[in-house]
Amino acid sequence: SKIKIGLMCPQTGSWASEGIDMKKIVNLLAEDINKKGGVLGRKIEIIDEDDGGDPRTAALAANKLCTRGIVAVIGTYGSSVTEATQNIFNENKIIQIANGSTAIRLTEKGYKYFFRTCPRDDEQGRVAAKTIKKFGFKRVAILHDNTTYAKGLAEEAKQNLEKMGGVKIVFFDALTPGERDYTTILTKLQSKKPDVVFFTGYYPEAGLLLKQKKEMGWNVPFIGGDATNNPDLVKIAGLDAAKGFYFLSPPVPQDLDTPQAKAFLKAYQAKYHALPGSVWAVLSGDALLAIVKAIDGSKSTDPDKMAYYLHYKLKDMPGLTGKISFNEKGDRVGDLYRVYKVDDKGNFVLQPKD
Amino acid sequence: MNRKYLIWAICLIFFLSPLFLNAYWVDVLNNIGIYAILALSLNFILGDTGLFHMGHAAFFAVGAYTTAILNTMYHIPILFLIPFSGITAAIFAYLVARPIIHLRGDYLLIVTIGIVEIVRIALVNNIFGLTGGSNGIFGISRPHLFGLIIRRPTHFFYYIWIFLAVSVFLFHRLRNSRFGRALNYIKEDEVAAEGTGVDIAKYKLIAFVLGAFWAGMVGNIYASKMTIISPESFTFWESVIYFCIVILGGSGSITGVILGSFLLIGLPELFREFAQARMLVFGLAMIIMMIFRPQGILPPPPRKYNVDQIN
Amino acid sequence: MALLHLKNLTKYFGGLTAVDNVSFDVNEGSIVGLIGPNGAGKTTVFNLITGHYVPDQGEIIFNGQNLVKKPTHIIVSLGIARTFQTIRLFKELSVLENAMSGYHCRMKAGIFAGMFKPRWQKREERQAIEIALKELKFVGLDVDLNQKSKNLSYGNQRLLEIARALASSPKLIILDEPAGGMNDQETRELVELIRNIRDRGITVLLIEHDMSLVMDVCEYIVVLDNGKKIAHGAPEEVRENKKVIEAYLGLDEE
Amino acid sequence: MLEIKNLHVKYGYIEAIHGIDIKVSKGEIVSILGANGAGKSTTLMTISGLIKPSEGSIVFDGQDITKLPANKIVEMGISQVPEGRRLFDTLTVEENLDLGAFTIKDKNTIKKNKEWSYSLFPRLKERRNQLAGTLSGGEQQMLAIARGLMSNPRLLLMDEPSLGLAPILVKSIFETIKTINKSGVTVLLVEQNAKAALKLANRGYVMEVGKIVLEDEANNLLTNPQVRKAYLGG
Amino acid sequence: MELFFQQLTNGLAIGGIYALIALGYTMVYGVLKLINFAHGDLFTLGAYIGFTLLTSMNLIGKIGPLPTLFLFGIIIMGLVGIAGIVLERIAYRPLRSADRLAAVVSALGASIVISNSIMLIYGARFLVYPHHILPNFTINLLGMKIPFMRIAMLLLSIILMIILYLFVQKTRIGTAIRATAIDHGAARLMGIDVNKIISVVFFIGPALGGAAGFMVGLYYGQLNFMMGWMYGLKAFIAAVIGGIGNIPGAMLGGLLLGVIEALGAAYISTSWKDAIAFFVLIIILIVRPTGILGERVADKI
Numbered sequence A: 001s002k003i004k005i006g007l008m009c010p011q012t013g014s015w016a017s018e019g020i021d022m023k024k025i026v027n028l029l030a031e032d033i034n035k036k037g038g039v040l041g042r043k044i045e046i047i048d049e050d051d052g053g054d055p056r057t058a059a060l061a062a063n064k065l066c067t068r069g070i071v072a073v074i075g076t077y078g079s080s081v082t083e084a085t086q087n088i089f090n091e092n093k094i095i096q097i098a099n100g101s102t103a104i105r106l107t108e109k110g111y112k113y114f115f116r117t118c119p120r121d122d123e124q125g126r127v128a129a130k131t132i133k134k135f136g137f138k139r140v141a142i143l144h145d146n147t148t149y150a151k152g153l154a155e156e157a158k159q160n161l162e163k164m165g166g167v168k169i170v171f172f173d174a175l176t177p178g179e180r181d182y183t184t185i186l187t188k189l190q191s192k193k194p195d196v197v198f199f200t201g202y203y204p205e206a207g208l209l210l211k212q213k214k215e216m217g218w219n220v221p222f223i224g225g226d227a228t229n230n231p232d233l234v235k236i237a238g239l240d241a242a243k244g245f246y247f248l249s250p251p252v253p254q255d256l257d258t259p260q261a262k263a264f265l266k267a268y269q270a271k272y273h274a275l276p277g278s279v280w281a282v283l284s285g286d287a288l289l290a291i292v293k294a295i296d297g298s299k300s301t302d303p304d305k306m307a308y309y310l311h312y313k314l315k316d317m318p319g320l321t322g323k324i325s326f327n328e329k330g331d332r333v334g335d336l337y338r339v340y341k342v343d344d345k346g347n348f349v350l351q352p353k354d
Numbered sequence B: 001m002n003r004k005y006l007i008w009a010i011c012l013i014f015f016l017s018p019l020f021l022n023a024y025w026v027d028v029l030n031n032i033g034i035y036a037i038l039a040l041s042l043n044f045i046l047g048d049t050g051l052f053h054m055g056h057a058a059f060f061a062v063g064a065y066t067t068a069i070l071n072t073m074y075h076i077p078i079l080f081l082i083p084f085s086g087i088t089a090a091i092f093a094y095l096v097a098r099p100i101i102h103l104r105g106d107y108l109l110i111v112t113i114g115i116v117e118i119v120r121i122a123l124v125n126n127i128f129g130l131t132g133g134s135n136g137i138f139g140i141s142r143p144h145l146f147g148l149i150i151r152r153p154t155h156f157f158y159y160i161w162i163f164l165a166v167s168v169f170l171f172h173r174l175r176n177s178r179f180g181r182a183l184n185y186i187k188e189d190e191v192a193a194e195g196t197g198v199d200i201a202k203y204k205l206i207a208f209v210l211g212a213f214w215a216g217m218v219g220n221i222y223a224s225k226m227t228i229i230s231p232e233s234f235t236f237w238e239s240v241i242y243f244c245i246v247i248l249g250g251s252g253s254i255t256g257v258i259l260g261s262f263l264l265i266g267l268p269e270l271f272r273e274f275a276q277a278r279m280l281v282f283g284l285a286m287i288i289m290m291i292f293r294p295q296g297i298l299p300p301p302p303r304k305y306n307v308d309q310i311n
Numbered sequence C: 001m002a003l004l005h006l007k008n009l010t011k012y013f014g015g016l017t018a019v020d021n022v023s024f025d026v027n028e029g030s031i032v033g034l035i036g037p038n039g040a041g042k043t044t045v046f047n048l049i050t051g052h053y054v055p056d057q058g059e060i061i062f063n064g065q066n067l068v069k070k071p072t073h074i075i076v077s078l079g080i081a082r083t084f085q086t087i088r089l090f091k092e093l094s095v096l097e098n099a100m101s102g103y104h105c106r107m108k109a110g111i112f113a114g115m116f117k118p119r120w121q122k123r124e125e126r127q128a129i130e131i132a133l134k135e136l137k138f139v140g141l142d143v144d145l146n147q148k149s150k151n152l153s154y155g156n157q158r159l160l161e162i163a164r165a166l167a168s169s170p171k172l173i174i175l176d177e178p179a180g181g182m183n184d185q186e187t188r189e190l191v192e193l194i195r196n197i198r199d200r201g202i203t204v205l206l207i208e209h210d211m212s213l214v215m216d217v218c219e220y221i222v223v224l225d226n227g228k229k230i231a232h233g234a235p236e237e238v239r240e241n242k243k244v245i246e247a248y249l250g251l252d253e254e
Numbered sequence D: 001m002l003e004i005k006n007l008h009v010k011y012g013y014i015e016a017i018h019g020i021d022i023k024v025s026k027g028e029i030v031s032i033l034g035a036n037g038a039g040k041s042t043t044l045m046t047i048s049g050l051i052k053p054s055e056g057s058i059v060f061d062g063q064d065i066t067k068l069p070a071n072k073i074v075e076m077g078i079s080q081v082p083e084g085r086r087l088f089d090t091l092t093v094e095e096n097l098d099l100g101a102f103t104i105k106d107k108n109t110i111k112k113n114k115e116w117s118y119s120l121f122p123r124l125k126e127r128r129n130q131l132a133g134t135l136s137g138g139e140q141q142m143l144a145i146a147r148g149l150m151s152n153p154r155l156l157l158m159d160e161p162s163l164g165l166a167p168i169l170v171k172s173i174f175e176t177i178k179t180i181n182k183s184g185v186t187v188l189l190v191e192q193n194a195k196a197a198l199k200l201a202n203r204g205y206v207m208e209v210g211k212i213v214l215e216d217e218a219n220n221l222l223t224n225p226q227v228r229k230a231y232l233g234g
Numbered sequence E: 001m002e003l004f005f006q007q008l009t010n011g012l013a014i015g016g017i018y019a020l021i022a023l024g025y026t027m028v029y030g031v032l033k034l035i036n037f038a039h040g041d042l043f044t045l046g047a048y049i050g051f052t053l054l055t056s057m058n059l060i061g062k063i064g065p066l067p068t069l070f071l072f073g074i075i076i077m078g079l080v081g082i083a084g085i086v087l088e089r090i091a092y093r094p095l096r097s098a099d100r101l102a103a104v105v106s107a108l109g110a111s112i113v114i115s116n117s118i119m120l121i122y123g124a125r126f127l128v129y130p131h132h133i134l135p136n137f138t139i140n141l142l143g144m145k146i147p148f149m150r151i152a153m154l155l156l157s158i159i160l161m162i163i164l165y166l167f168v169q170k171t172r173i174g175t176a177i178r179a180t181a182i183d184h185g186a187a188r189l190m191g192i193d194v195n196k197i198i199s200v201v202f203f204i205g206p207a208l209g210g211a212a213g214f215m216v217g218l219y220y221g222q223l224n225f226m227m228g229w230m231y232g233l234k235a236f237i238a239a240v241i242g243g244i245g246n247i248p249g250a251m252l253g254g255l256l257l258g259v260i261e262a263l264g265a266a267y268i269s270t271s272w273k274d275a276i277a278f279f280v281l282i283i284i285l286i287v288r289p290t291g292i293l294g295e296r297v298a299d300k301i
């Protein structure tokens, strides 16, 4: 019989685009695995549920998945959505590997079966502060969008910058995501005369900010968090406005020289005729690879054995976004964050590591 | 007589259902139960008094956050916090409703939308440094009842549905009393209601306060069920759902509202098969149900009076 | 001492003086008619008495108390009940509930009594039904008590409104065009009813354009025109008053 | 001019009119009497096309109007002064009159009609810019009648025009109806005020619970003992 | 001070869009007393149709940008207007004699249906309009730099508002609309074809919303199937601030809301911006319970 693996992702609601992409990627990889004979001689089957990007729906989806005989679950995207499902999976002893939930506390609770392929906000905050410092900016404005993720990152970055010293935070506030016109906020930002603006929100807003900033004739450098890593950013902002924009992100498959990344990209393009949307969806693919590897490596679908394998045995598994290992908390190890810059042609160019 | 037995049989089967349903379906029923109580509490304001109130999630939120804050900071047991959550929500409702109670129809509607949005934004912005901002509050403990920890869906099933049953009992009595009738007078004609001696501002306020009190208590249940709450659970859209439950079920009707919760909360679960088209189907269902039952699925039955006994 | 005493009552609507320095008394146990051309301000006077509008000047003394600025629901409980020029029943509620609603202001039960139903609450509830039935019988409304009031015929709706007003056991009942839309036969029955109300000791103040009714039933008549009181007195006097004929009655060719 | 045959009207499942026949000739004033709820207003609303009959036909000027939409019926020259006035409360007196003339496209005719209305009801002229909803009951009734005349109707349906009017106005309203009739407008009048209505009318119908029970010359009805007892106060 | 004026102009530009959507909201409300929660999604529809037109037909190269945009604008208004008529037929007309709140629920359902249909057709990802269609230069006004397009959009909104106002106040159909708004039955007795009038209103309102969607698409460039919800809500607030049912009120409310948001963001806090706007709304309604230019109430007992 088949080994069932759950996938929890937002297929409706505000984050539907992420969830739909997650589904595409996971299914693509699962097909590939099955073509190669599956794992432990059994085929795998993906069972997906919509979490609607909302905690309550997610809790239901989690309960539903638990009744479907899955051995592990991938997902989901938002931190608070994931959090609403954590104890459900934990109580049911189901391995959960989240892909887009970066809030620090998710892995601070000591849940044995919880892992994530994405890095944590504090990690990114550290890298962000370091990068800002390295560029030599003195007056920093930090703008978030009041979502769990963006605000968490903003606060991490702020703390790190303050700890390092020599930098003044001249602005720290949020915009309202989903709007189209951010000139009021940009005007206010401009009046604070920052050297740089660090925006920790998502790419749709980042694109508009860049575009409208350019229109105002304001030439301040912008740095984005990893949620701005989306090719649509350039489309939204326009090439002129987007070029010179820096952002932090785990590397996307396009930038990796590994055979896994290349093969994945080729397969994805062949099937869906486009590039994957965001790195977060790709990280759900990594979650699947890790699960399959854990089953294979522990030669079992027993959650305790799998969890043990993931915690202590899995080392540098080649994934779509680089090598994957987990620490005892379930966090992915290694410094993943890289700095990207949008070049004159609108490509995201990986900046050399210092 | 036969009908009565049938109803009791259905109730019995329902109360035994967790024994043969899986955890998921039990949890669906739990959600339905929570929404049913919330919608019943909204029904006072919207269905009985005819006040267009689309911000009920604000009161729910106040109750849930009261529980969460007091439980995580001072470790007060969840069950003790039930009345407390109700009272804070009621006080909050009193304060916000007082200045706006004279607004009519759609003006009241938009103001209540405003209230729920202001509350959500305040929560997101970590007002008073208590609400945890957009992260919300986590680590809320489970209710302890006589040594039993209520944690599994089945436990919650009994917890929630008994609470609902008690609410229904009380609300039903209230509906058939001077107070319930007075609310209806206001709904039908404010001028005439005043003319029969109803202090309409006071009764409207009481309706708000009482509805909020119940919503606040549900907030407590919700907080302990989820163990983590965050502002996104208390949006305007949530209020819209309660609103639709009341109207679709049959505004003013207790059975109707419960049935409405089954439809509006249960249906999307049945529609899971439609994946991405699920909300589309759901929206269509809403339109179709309204067209075929504009007065709601089960409009309120006329009250019965024991006239013969008097003659 | 008069039961109701209006003194220098004035009400403006924007530039319009709808009620202009009107004073008159309504004696206890009497039937008083308020007549006058359309737009004279009669309904406005009623609305001032019942607290729906607040007068710009003047006093309204009822049973020794000043009613000015008192809210309507208090005025009702002090003993003034009314009907409306256009029928305002609770359309979706039953005939019985409409009649019971009048008794609301004499009841005590609040939320807790409603939820927990102590014995006194049940007694009170029964009493409300009794009173409603009594008043329905009194006005001669013999219809299915459980039907919605909107399904009643027009004339019966008028009667139900009166029954509702009576159920509040008022000292003064004020009727705004109770015979409006009734035919002569029904009007005659109404005259009887109004007399019966008075015979119960309830003072009646009414507005009516049907002169046969007014002249028949009223003991004292006040005539308004353009917001001002232009005449008052017994029906015979008023009928002969030149100003009244000119402004209101018109010459009777018959 | 107007011929109603075997008209049945239902509200939902309940039939309010059980097959009535009414005939109005050009230039007449015809009155319909009847107790509350007899179905008089329903009949008028059906003629105007706001309610569609379940059975029967209405012919106006040789044309079957049973299935025509309300606006076409107004265009053909039937206008109504509805029960309860149905004024446009938040519009001014003048705007209400303009709406009465909605089917007339010629500006001069509208102006002429308006002047005629104001001469019939000088009070309205005083209040031409007041909102209709704040007029007193009687003023509203005047406006409703004036509005009904604005469309140059050939047949005017009037539903209890004297309702709530001061005696002096009742007289003048009935005078006005006469004047209107003399100017060539046929009138179908529903009234509770049976005496005045029958004095004015050429012919009359008596309705009881959805049926016509009597039909005669107005003079004969005035003296008919049955009618006297039920509607004329003995 | 310069900041103040800069924010004022920012607010007016945003407010212009709100106003344009609020106009349609208010018209539909006026006639049917219906809060058309699907209005925001018709706005989204306009933006998406615009996207399809711009990306599928290369007219700009042939007849130049301005005629193309004008032509597309007309097509979009027409199509969204027709969608509005269809919406009314299906979801609202059967409920016309029912309780008002039944129609509100139906409208909410319609909102879900439209936005999710758009998602199923166009996908959930953000779409982006082609760039550089519009002239993009800034004007220096009293030391403030204002992008030309913002002034143009504000002007366009005001012009549409004036046209609409004149249409409703001065034309025959306009008078019929106002009469229908008060009493359908009485309007029919005046010889007004009420169904036709309602269709006209359900054409104009959504058409204006569609136009606003196109403008937002052109100027801001970025589309998403959920975008209409927020705009719809803001427009509703704007309409209520001004006095719902009132056309100049919608305009005033829209501009005011934009300015309140901009100044609130500038002087208090950007993250509290919407709360501030709601707060001001509540204060306005407490002081003037039917909005600033609220309908003239005839409250007679």
Ligand SMILES: Nc1ncnc2c1ncn2[C@@H]1O[C@H](COP(=O)(O)OP(=O)(O)OP(=O)(O)O)[C@@H](O)[C@H]1O
Binding pocket: C013, C016, C018, C036, C037, C038, C039, C040, C041, C042, C043, C044, C045, C085, D134, D135, D136, D137, D138, D139, D164, E298, E299, E300
């Ligand atoms: N709320 C209001 N706003 C403005 N004007 C009003 C208001 N209520 C009444 N009026 C005006 O005040 C005057 C008196 O009106 P009122 O209704 O008291 O007359 P009435 O004597 O009852 O007439 P009727 O016999 O026709 O009912 C009228 O001219 C009316 O237009």
Ligand SMILES: Nc1ncnc2c1ncn2[C@@H]1O[C@H](COP(=O)(O)OP(=O)(O)OP(=O)(O)O)[C@@H](O)[C@H]1O
Binding pocket: C151, C152, C153, C154, C155, C181, D011, D016, D034, D035, D036, D037, D038, D039, D040, D041, D042, D043, D083
């Ligand atoms: N909208 C409606 N829905 C259901 N029944 C109605 C409706 N309107 C009238 N009826 C019923 O139809 C019957 C005739 O009513 P109609 O209004 O035509 O009477 P009428 O002769 O005009 O009475 P009145 O003198 O009171 O105006 C009544 O029994 C009434 O209850």
Ligand SMILES: [Mg+2]
Binding pocket: C042, C043, C044, C085, D136, D137
């Ligand atoms: Mg009056």
Ligand SMILES: [Mg+2]
Binding pocket: D040, D041, D042, D083, D159
């Ligand atoms: Mg009638």
